[in-house]
Amino acid sequence: MRIVVKIGTSSLCGDDGRLMDARVENLARQIAWTRKQHHELIVVSSGAVGAGIGHTGKRPTNVIEKQALAAIGQTYLMQAYQRHLPDISLAQILLTRQDLEHPARRANSANTIQRLLEWGALPIVNENDTVAHEEIRIGDNDTLAARVAGLIQADLLILLSDVDGLYTEDPRQDPDAQHIATVPWVSAELLNRHTASKGPWGTGGMHTKLLAARIAQEHGIPTILADSSTYGILQHLIQGDPMRATYFLSQPENS
Numbered sequence: 001m002r003i004v005v006k007i008g009t010s011s012l013c014g015d016d017g018r019l020m021d022a023r024v025e026n027l028a029r030q031i032a033w034t035r036k037q038h039h040e041l042i043v044v045s046s047g048a049v050g051a052g053i054g055h056t057g058k059r060p061t062n063v064i065e066k067q068a069l070a071a072i073g074q075t076y077l078m079q080a081y082q083r084h085l086p087d088i089s090l091a092q093i094l095l096t097r098q099d100l101e102h103p104a105r106r107a108n109s110a111n112t113i114q115r116l117l118e119w120g121a122l123p124i125v126n127e128n129d130t131v132a133h134e135e136i137r138i139g140d141n142d143t144l145a146a147r148v149a150g151l152i153q154a155d156l157l158i159l160l161s162d163v164d165g166l167y168t169e170d171p172r173q174d175p176d177a178q179h180i181a182t183v184p185w186v187s188a189e190l191l192n193r194h195t196a197s198k199g200p201w202g203t204g205g206m207h208t209k210l211l212a213a214r215i216a217q218e219h220g221i222p223t224i225l226a227d228s229s230t231y232g233i234l235q236h237l238i239q240g241d242p243m244r245a246t247y248f249l250s251q252p253e254n255s
């Protein structure tokens with residue numbers, strides 16, 4: 001399978017916003033396992049702002065400071081992955097939505113990722129935060145991951161977060177919220193019901209994850225939303241073990 005795994009800030013950073021090396025290590029172990037099973041893997045990773053906070057000790061007070069911290073943190077984020085994946089050639093890819101809408105840049109992006117996969121390298125994508133003002137504000141790594149999945153015709157999109165799926169309400173705020181195991185189609189009504197309630201350092205919350213699942217559905221790609229802190233989560237999902245998660249079914253294109 002060709003799999004896109006998106007790893008959110010909430011899966012990589014602690015309550016103080018700093019990138020946590022132990023979390024990168026745990027995810028790196030699962031990335032290595034997935035590749036050993038001969039799956040093609042593309043990672044879309046947040047965490048640049050968190051790595052920037054960790055290295056400077058600065059707390060961002062506005063979007064420009066988040067962009068500046070992301071510029072500092074991106075290299076440390078890649079170093080953290082490389083430290084825990086020493087035998088793999090990592091490829092940093094910084095993209096914006098506009099890059100994937102522009103025909104020539106879209107083709108260049110697809111060709112580069114395709115060649116990296118043929119070479120056995122691991123593409124690690126993040127949004128290009130320096131130029132993506134709007135995206136960093138609304139947390140568009142979720143939808144960027146879905147667009148990348150569409151670009152390279154992935155078989156599966158996995159969104160790893162700090163929650164084990166979609167609930168009827170934000171479970172942080174409503175202890176009676178019900179877990180939703182399967183979503184056949186991300187309707188406009190569902191999108192409108194879940195707005196930007198989110199964790200302390202994440203951006204976008206459930207709304208951008210639903211948008212991502214909808215974009216993937218439009219490309220005929222199923223999405224799974226799962227909790228990155230569950231032991232061996234990638235392995236369980238890829239093996240098809242019954243897991244508590246939300247499964248967004250795929251939908252044929254043009255339907």
Ligand SMILES: Nc1ncnc2c1ncn2[C@@H]1O[C@H](COP(=O)(O)OP(=O)(O)O)[C@@H](O)[C@H]1O
Nearest residue numbers: 008009010161167169170197198199202203205
């Ligand atoms: N309906 C919902 N179901 C599940 N989680 C929700 C819902 N609404 C809001 N959330 C919040 O979304 C958060 C995950 O989004 P976010 O903080 O942006 O994560 P990430 O950094 O992984 O992208 C969860 O911690 C949860 O509190």
Ligand SMILES: N[C@@H](CCC(=O)OP(=O)(O)O)C(=O)O
Nearest residue numbers: 009046047048049139141203
């Ligand atoms: N590009 C930013 C993350 C923005 C973003 O989409 O965050 P998240 O919603 O936690 O996936 C970073 O690397 O810190």
